[in-house]
Every structure is written in structure tokens, then in C-alpha cells.
Amino acid sequence: MKQTWRWFGPKDQVSIDDMLQAGVQGVVTALHHIPTGTVWTEQEIAARQAVLAHMEDGTPSNLAWDVVESLPVSEDIKKQQGDWRAHIDAYRQSMRHLAAAGIKVICYNFMPVLDWTRTSLTHRLPSGATCMRFDLTDFAAFDLHILQRPGAAEEYDAALCEAAARRYAAMSGAERDALAGNVVFGLPGAAEKFTLEDVRAHLAEYAAMSEDTLRAHLIDFLSEVVPLAEELGLRLCCHPDDPPFALLGLPRIMSSEEQYVKIMQAVDSPANGITLCSGSLGARPDNDLPGMMARLGDRVHFLHLRNVTRETSDVRGSFYEAEHLGGDTDMVALVEAVLKEEARRKASGRADWSIPFRPDHGQDILDDLNRRAQPGYPSIGRLKGLAELRGVIAALEPRIGL
Template sequence: MRHTWRWFGPVDKVTVTDALQAGVQGIVTALHHVPTGQAWTIEGIRQRQAEVQAGGLAWEVVESIPVSEDIKTQTGDWRDHIANWQTTLRHLAQCGIRTVCYNFMPVLDWTRTDLRWETHQRARAMRFDLVDFVAFDLHILKRPAAAEDYPQPLQAEAARRFADMTDDRIAQLGRNVGAGLPGSADGYSLPQLLERLRSYQGIDAGRLRGNLVDFLAAVVPVAEEVGINICAHPDDPPWPLLGLPRILSTQADYAHMLGQVNSRASGVTLCSGSLGARADNDLPAIARAFADRIHFVHLRNVTRDADTLPCSFFEDEHLAGGTDMVQVIAALLTEEKRRRDEGRADHQIPMRPDHGQEILDDLTRGAQPGYPAIGRLKGLAELRGIEAALSHPQRGIFA
């Protein structure tokens, strides 16, 4: 696999040179400062490429070109936003970038109640606490009809949890849940979040799937034309939130998407952590099922508090948690060998160690939550060890 590293631009407290020293081969980034819906200019793309190259690496994967809420709801300026997305693909291709990750999560991107939760090893990790989230929905956000979404015992537990919350914790929970895309300046106050939720009234899972298909029908031909692979990131967590549908949470969801616009240019960002938050998602099986359409990989692991749906979970060490990482990597190496045998130029799948626990000097660096230097370096080393063992010419099965 091609070992990559997410970088949030010059404001990132983990530098490109840090990534180079960690042993990665390429950078994953985006123009986070460009407002959602606007096209990225060639000048802006080349400037970011120069910033990455100054640190000793190259910009190889885009994560992400944001898909606007107008596109997801097919309201407002959605047609202009799709046209700008198409333009951005053309400009990226002119600059030599061939892989673009995106997501289609309504309103919220990845959602956590805790950004620096302390583990039993005294590392800090991101966590989704279901009781805290329900307390937020019912008692902080006060979303209309929220009680219809939760069983009575869970509501009662959330009420007790909320009664014990300090003002600081209430404010922190609002900030954590309302955060926008990682690296962006987006985010919602409570009134803004309620207003955005209202914009999805009447949009169920079926309609949102249709809007995704319409979006892909418009942008995939451009991706084919310019030689770019686009790949959809799964929902995180992979179940409905705040009354909103989520449509890329399971193997069946991805099969529907790929079947509706059936092109190799449209594929999957396999995120083992996002999909792994559901006990009914078999990650090695999903990797095998969509192997030829996997264009980008996020490898991380989560430990669930229960196998119910939904559930609480935290982001564990890369080789801990509920996903068999050895089997996932074996499936990816099998696909890479198949592509090499076919003579494909894109046989090497870009992978990044997704997220990471804050350990050692990470605890004082203050980097983007989930993206520490040493925690990701540790994860990358572990993942590379699996890959090296499986590929070793003497004992490996993919040599």
C-alpha cells in the first residue's frame, strides 16, 4: 500500500516534515479555507502543492472536496455547487492529483462526544458516548420530537447524566457535537444546528440516496474524463443521528451506490474505524466485496461498549478493537496483487493511519483532535509491520 498522512495545511501543528520523519510517502490534504460550494482554483491547488513539497513530500490524495448541504438536499444553489465540484476535479487533474475522497453525511461529519477521552493507559482518544449524545439531543439541543428516537430506559439514563453535568461539560458537549469538517472553519451553534436540521424535513433515506445518485451521475463522467478516482467515505458513526438519515453505513449501502452509477472511477474510501463501529459490519468481508472499487483506505480500530445499534465506542489502538486488521490488510494486499497482475497503473492503494491516540509529547502539542503526531506514527508502524510480514519474500503470502 501507499502510506500517506493527513495534513491540515500550514496551521497544522503536525508538520509535513514530521510526516516525512514518520516514514510516510505522500500527503492527504485539502483547501480547507475555501468556502463549501466554491471551486478550487489552479493557483490555490498549486500553492498547497508547493507547501507540501517544501516539507519533502507531495500532495497525493484530496480529503475532501466538501459536498454542500445544498447538493445533499437539492435546494438553493445545488446546481452551481455541482458545477463547481466538476471544475475542481478538472483543476486537480491538471495539477496531477488523481484520488479524491468525499462524504455524503447530512449536516454533521464524524461525530464524537469526547475529543480527548482518557483511556485506561492514560492516553487520550476520541469517544462517542451514547448516553451523553442522547442527553445533548434531549436536554441541550432540545430537538423537537427527539424523544421519539430513543427508548425510555435510555432517555431516563440520559436525564440522570444531564442532571450531573457541569456548565463547562454542557458547553463542551455542544462544541464537540456541532463541530464541522476536520480542518475547516465550519461548525454550528445550537440555533444554527437546529436550523440546519429543519432544512432536512421531508428528506428520508430513500430521497437522500436519490440525491447521492444524482450527484454521482453529474460528477463521475467528469472524473472518468480527467482520470480521477473519487471515493465515498462511510458515515461516522454508521447510523442515523439527530433524526437525519445516513446512507453509507453498511455493505448494502455501498452496493446500492456502486450499482447505481457503475464506474470504476466511483469507488469506496474503506474506513475500518467508521464501519467498525457497527457490530454487523464485517470489515474483511467488505474489503473483499468491494476490492476493485477501493481507491483509498483509512485504517483504525474502535472498541464498542456493546454490540447493540447504536452504541458507545472509543478509538482504540490500531491493532486493538473489534476489527481484525490482519485480515483487512490481507484483503487489500490480495487486491493490489490482482491489479499488478493486470498491469494497472493504480495498483497501489493509498492508505493512511486514521486518527490515533494522543501519547507522550502529543499530550502537550495541541494538534487537531484525532490527528496527533506520535499516536499516528505508532499506528503506522504497527500497520506497516503487518504489511511487511504478509509480504515478506520468505514467509509472506503476497510476496
């Protein structure tokens, strides 16, 4: 399991020196400043690689850009409208440039409108640490009373609507603004940020789209890019929905094992793969993460290892981001399933037998509380998670023979 670290570029509060001191073996990054739908040029890719290659004092870092996260898919592609064909052409050209630069793994997602959703970015825990949280009542308050989405009340039961009304009434103006900002925060590090009006406009355009239609659009997209990925030796891997259940009346198509299987079968290629995110998928109680790794592992090209604590047993419910070994996902069993898949790959001669992973997210602890890094991406909290995962890997590897 190759240990990588997500880095948001030169403006990231976590430096290249910090990554080296954490002992990571590779970097996950993206050209976040380039607008979605435009080409990542060879020059921009090379510039990012050059920055990664050196510590602050000019000493070689020996760190390489191993995984792209994300090469974003535009809303036009998801909706098949506007400039969607030009955006696919740009995507394909970016793939060519990334392959020429030696980068082989590209993570993306196909979530409509909101790439991930939390109601709090700094939920305080009893220890004093903070973490990201999704509170269903707060989200319903946003949907019903801030966004005022038509038909929203039909998607919540009466008790939740009443609780949301009470929650909203008790909020100050600043708290309402903060909730709205958190929900529409958008893709980490992205150049674009949505306003409430942007969200309303996108929702109107998605209003008549079914899950089957959105899935068909993903299959059409993959039919255009996967053959090129095969030709270039790239591995594409789709990130799951976060959270993995319906929100704002939008279709969700990558929330469960069944949904992943449909996409893998529809475009049946080793280049059409999975980013197995244990935190996103783990927010849903009917997702069996170790089992998914065992059954779908030959198509898992990238791993996000994090944990969540679910606050209800419902498929759609509140949760918060737990310590890496402390939530509802059996992380030891999941890592064991990953190592077994690596052993199978190694025995069969696969060049990609070592699967890159990163300690995903982390609680803000110690100096993280003052550093104000990208939400969900503190330095010490992630290092703590990485250290815990290293311990699990070190304990299991000898048993599996890696």
C-alpha cells in the same frame, strides 16, 4: 499499500518535517480554508503543492499531494435546494483543476449536517492516553436537553431517556457547553463551524427527507461528476457515515455494505469508488471489514486504517477509538484482504494497483498530550499506528507475493 499522512495545511501542528521523519510516502490534504461550494483555483492548488515540496529549511521534501480529503459536498447539494446546481458546477471545475495538477484521488462524504460525531475529544484511558469517544447516553443528553430536538424522545427507549436525564442533570454548565461543542465540531479542518442554531435550521430542512431521497440526491450528484472523473482519469471515493447509524433523525445512506453496493450499482463506473474507513464502519458490529474489502475491493480507492472498541453489541452504541491493532476490527485480516486485492490488480495490469492508505486518527500519547493538534490527529499516536501497520504489511507481503 502506499503510506500517506493527513495534513491540515500550514497551520497544522504536525509539520512537513514531522511527516518526513515518520517516513510517509505521500500526503492527504485539502484546501480547508476555501468555503464549501466555491471553486478550488489552480493557483490555490499549486500553492499547497509548493508548500508540501519543501522542508522548513528549504530542502526538497519529495512529498506530493496524493489524495484530496475532502473536496466537500455542500448541504445545498445534499438537499437539492438553494445554489445546489452552481455548487455542482464549482465542484466539477475544482475536479478539472485537481486533475491538471496531477492529483487523481478525491475523497468526499455525503453525511447530512454533521460530518462526524463524537461526544468527547479527549476521553482518558487507563494508560493516561486520550482518544475520541462516542457515548450514546451523552449524545442522548445533548439531543434531548441541549439541542431539544422535537420528537427526539421517540428515538430512544425509556431507559436511555432516563439515563440521559440523569447524566444531563449531573453536568456543570461548562460540561454541557463542552458536550455541545464536541458534537457540532464538524469536518476536521473545515472553514465552517456550526452553531446549535445552525444545526436546528438544517435539521428542520432535512425533517421530511427519507433515506431513499437522500440516496437519490447522491446518485444525482454522482451522475453529474462521475462521467467527468472518467474523462479526467480521477477516482472518486465516498467516505462512510461516522458513526454508521442514524443520529438526530437524519437519514444515513453510507453505513453498511448493502448501502455501498446500491450506490456502486446505481452509478456503475470504476471512477465511482469507496473510501474504506475501518474505524467508521467498524463502529457497527454487523459490518465485516475484511469481507467488505474482499467483495468490494476493486472499487476501493483509498483506505483509512484505524480501530474502535465497541462498548455494546447494538448497532447503535457507544465506542471509543482504540489502538490500531487493539480494537474490534481484525486489522491483520483486513490488511491481508487489501494486499490480496493489490495482487489481483497488479496481475491484471491496473496502474492503480497500490492503494493509498493513511493511519487514521490515533490516541494522544507522550508529547501529543501537550501539542494540541487537530483532534484525532496527533503526531506520535498516528506514528505508533503507522509503525504497527507497517509491521503487519511487512509480515504479510511475502506470503501474498507482492
